[in-house]
Amino acid sequence: MAQSRGFTVVSFLGFQLDRGRGTDRWGHWRPNVGMCQHEDLLVTRLVLLTERRYSTLFAQVAADIASVSPETVVERIDVGLRDPWDFEEVFDRLYAVAEQLALDPEREDVLVHVTTGTHVAQICLFLLTETRRFPARLLQTSPPAGKRGDAAGTWQIIDLDLSRFDRLAQRFAREHEHGESLLKSGIATRNAAFNTMIAEIERVALLSTAPMLLLGPTGAGKSRLAKRIHELKQKRHRLTGAFVEVNCATIRGDAAHSALFGHVRGAFTGAQKDRPGLLRAANGGILFLDEIGELGLDEQAMLLRALEEKRFLPLGSDREVESAFQLIAGTNRDLGERVAAGTFREDLLARINLWTWRLPGLPDRAEDIAPNVDYELDQLSARLGRRVHFNAEARQRYLDFATSPLAAWRGNFRDLNASLTRLCTLATAGRITEAGVRHEIARLRSDWQRQPGAAAAGVSGDDDLLLRGLLGPDRAAELDRFDRVQLADVVRVCRAARSLSAAGRELFAASRSRRASTNDADRLRKYLARFGLDFAAVTTARPGSPQGSP
Numbered sequence: 411m412a413q414s415r416g417f418t419v420v421s422f423l424g425f426q427l428d429r430g431r432g433t434d435r436w437g438h439w440r441p442n443v444g445m446c447q448h449e450d451l452l453v454t455r456l457v458l459l460t461e462r463r464y465s466t467l468f469a470q471v472a473a474d475i476a477s478v479s480p481e482t483v484v485e486r487i488d489v490g491l492r493d494p495w496d497f498e499e500v501f502d503r504l505y506a507v508a509e510q511l512a513l514d515p516e517r518e519d520v521l522v523h524v525t526t527g528t529h530v531a532q533i534c535l536f537l538l539t540e541t542r543r544f545p546a547r548l549l550q551t552s553p554p555a556g557k558r559g560d561a562a563g564t565w566q567i568i569d570l571d572l573s574r575f576d577r578l579a580q581r582f583a584r585e586h587e588h589g590e591s592l593l594k595s596g597i598a599t600r601n602a603a604f605n606t607m608i609a610e611i612e613r614v615a616l617l618s619t620a621p622m623l624l625l626g627p628t629g630a631g632k633s634r635l636a637k638r639i640h641e642l643k644q645k646r647h648r649l650t651g652a653f654v655e656v657n658c659a660t661i662r663g664d665a666a667h668s669a670l671f672g673h674v675r676g677a678f679t680g681a682q683k684d685r686p687g688l689l690r691a692a693n694g695g696i697l698f699l700d701e702i703g704e705l706g707l708d709e710q711a712m713l714l715r716a717l718e719e720k721r722f723l724p725l726g727s728d729r730e731v732e733s734a735f736q737l738i739a740g741t742n743r744d745l746g747e748r749v750a751a752g753t754f755r756e757d758l759l760a761r762i763n764l765w766t767w768r769l770p771g772l773p774d775r776a777e778d779i780a781p782n783v784d785y786e787l788d789q790l791s792a793r794l795g796r797r798v799h800f801n802a803e804a805r806q807r808y809l810d811f812a813t814s815p816l817a818a819w820r821g822n823f824r825d826l827n828a829s830l831t832r833l834c835t836l837a838t839a840g841r842i843t844e845a846g847v848r849h850e851i852a853r854l855r856s857d858w859q860r861q862p863g864a865a866a867a868g869v870s871g872d873d874d875l876l877l878r879g880l881l882g883p884d885r886a887a888e889l890d891r892f893d894r895v896q897l898a899d900v901v902r903v904c905r906a907a908r909s910l911s912a913a914g915r916e917l918f919a920a921s922r923s924r925r926a927s928t929n930d931a932d933r934l935r936k937y938l939a940r941f942g943l944d945f946a947a948v949t950t951a952r953p954g955s956p957q958g959s960p
Contacts, residue, residue: 416454416481418518419445419549420511420535422527423460428471435474439553439563441525442471446479447562455518457485459507459527494528501534508543520546521567540570586612592645593638597785600777607767614765615639616646621717621737621762626769629822632740635769636698639738643696651695651735654688659704666709667725671716677726687724689716692735702762703743703754710755713737717761737762772819772826773883779812779826786827790834798834800842808833808847815879818858829854873898880948881941897941900934901948910934910945 421442428440446453456475460468472484487510489503513520522539524532538544548568555564589612590605599605614622622639624632633655640653661669664678672687689697699705705713716722717737721730739762748754772779783805791798800808811817812826819825833842833850858875876898877886889897900917907913914930938944 416452416519417521418455418457418513419453419521419523420457420507420513420544420546421445421459421523421525421549422531423458423464423468423471424526425461425464425467427526429467430470436561439561440471440474441523441551441563443474443478444561444563445523445549445551445565446475446482448565451565453479453482455483455485457487457511459487459489459504461491462488495530497530497534500528500530501537504531504534504538505543508538513545515545520544521549522546523549523551525549525551589616589642589646592642593635595634595638595785597778598781599775600781601770601775604770604775604778607769611635611639611767612642615642616648618765619648619736620764621739623762623764623766624738624740624769625766626740626742627771627822628742629824630742630769630771631823632769633698633700636696636738636740640696649695649736651693652691653696653698654692654735655698655700656688657700659701662706664725666706667712670709671712671722671724672731673725674727677724681726685724689722689733689735690731693733695735696738697735698738698740700740701742702739703741703745703748707753707755710758714755714758714761771883772822773817773878776813780809782823782826783809783812783830786830787834790830794834796840798837798840798842800847801844804842804844804847807844808842808851811847811851816855816875818875818878820858825854876901880943885942893941900937904934904938904945904948913945 424441428442430436430438430440442456442458445451446456458468458471468486472486475482475484487507489507491499491503493499522535522544524535527535535544536548539546539548548570549565550568551563551565553563554561590608593608593612593615599608611622624635626632636655637653640649643649656669658666667673668677668681668685668687670688672685672690673681675681675683699713712722716733720734721732723730745754745759745763749756749759772782787798787800812819821828829850832853833846836846837843873894874886877889877894880886880901881889886894903917904910904913907916909931911931914932914934917934918930935945938948
């Protein structure tokens with residue numbers, strides 16, 4: 411155990427263990443003195459934490475250390491504890507000591523001695539070392555084991571860097587992976603951005619009780635993720651209360667006030683008994699407010715106060731009640747725009763916008779469609795009481811369509827669940843066939859074309875899907891109506907033509923005779939380039955693209 415350089419040790423003076431009178435004191439173990447008697451533990455600096463009333467004891471211990479270890483410099487810090495068993499006071503004082511010492515692990519090898527001091531002090535020293543407020547390792551000393559006359563005792567250094575211990579590191583890694591898997595319902599997702607987001611949510615969920623804000627389109631899985639966060643926190647003993655969910659779009663006015671904050675008997679006509687409200691029902695647990703952007707301004711103000719002070723007034727009451735809950739809010743709205751429009755409180759947005767994640771829609775997670783199909787089939791089979799599965803050809807045909815630009819998935823995972831529910835319900839002998847898949851694909855395409863979003867965009871449903879597939883949903887949505895109609899038509903002509911020149915001749919046939927130059931291919935090339943496209947990009951065949959049948 412020989413060391414190349416000496417140690418700096420931070421230790422409490424042992425008000426009982428370090429005592430000793432006369433020459434007899436050398437016959438029994440004293441932790442701080444014995445620590446300095448080891449030839450293989452060179453202590454060059456010993457910082458003793460003590461109280462002014464123990465000045466005599468400190469002087470004696472310092473003198474004894476000087477006699478056995480002249481190279482040890484003993485320093486004194488009076489901690490000034492009024493109550494050494496008050497956790498908050500002890501932690502606060504030791505935190506200040508750590509800042510005062512400003513220990514530099516690059517220049518000195520630091521140990522924190524956890525043998526002396528009250529149990530509260532030892533716990534606080536452990537926590538401050540584990541969190542690197544003391545950049546150190548732990549030192550544990552013990553009296554000699556049945557060896558009378560050996561006052562030095564034994565010593566052991568404990569390193570809290572768990573990454574150095576393979577079995578412990580593997581255990582924590584497995585626990586971390588289990589937490590992420592739970593948040594994903596056990597689905598082996600492949601989208602890198604989504605997996606990174608889930609890993610961050612897992613860490614925050616276990617460390618924080620601050621509000622969370624889940625953004626994303628309808629059906630992206632906000633409610634399911636919120637439930638999984640609650641389940642994870644329960645499993646890790648981070649909370650004990652219930653998961654309470656409410657869709658704010660379904661409550662208005664006094665009904666919203668009563669549902670969220672409760673009411674007392676007689677608060678309004680029909681209020682025949684007290685109602686505790688959802689905030690109180692979520693005490694100690696999680697309150698999930700879906701579509702929080704639909705909440706009224708009065709309810710927003712009360713929610714803000716409840717978040718900040720954990721107190722609020724039930725409807726019709728003049729006595730406040732308490733509830734300590736964690737808020738998870740969900741919305742498919744742009745809350746910044748709602749603030750600008752005066753329908754959402756800026757201070758509430760600031761309060762809930764600490765931990766914010768945007769859940770991608772199903773079209774943006776094409777690589778995750780296959781594992782989600784498998785998950786939904788397992789869930790549906792359990793509910794139906796019979797095993798349902800695709801045959802190989804039907805599964806491939808369904809996935810080819812589901813991951814193609816033709817699949818709008820406007821309702822995201824709700825659309826996927828509804829689609830698979832129909833397929834499973836109609837499956838003969840538990841087998842989903844190609845015929846069933848063809849029928850379901852036709853139904854989905856028809857449903858999406860009838861939905862108001864496609865008509866409002868200024869193009870047909872197929873045009874909308876075509877442009878989303880070429881440009882991505884965000885860029886396609888930014889196009890003016892004029893450009894959407896024109897570009898969709900140009901792409902169809904290109905896909906039907908043998909070459910760029912042939913497509914140009916068809917598109918500009920009416921004006922050819924009126925132009926001196928008839929370089930239609932160059933004209934078409936420049937037009938496509940305005941949208942970041944070229945002829946090869948718009949004509950390359952893909953599974954499920956408009957060039958082929960679904």
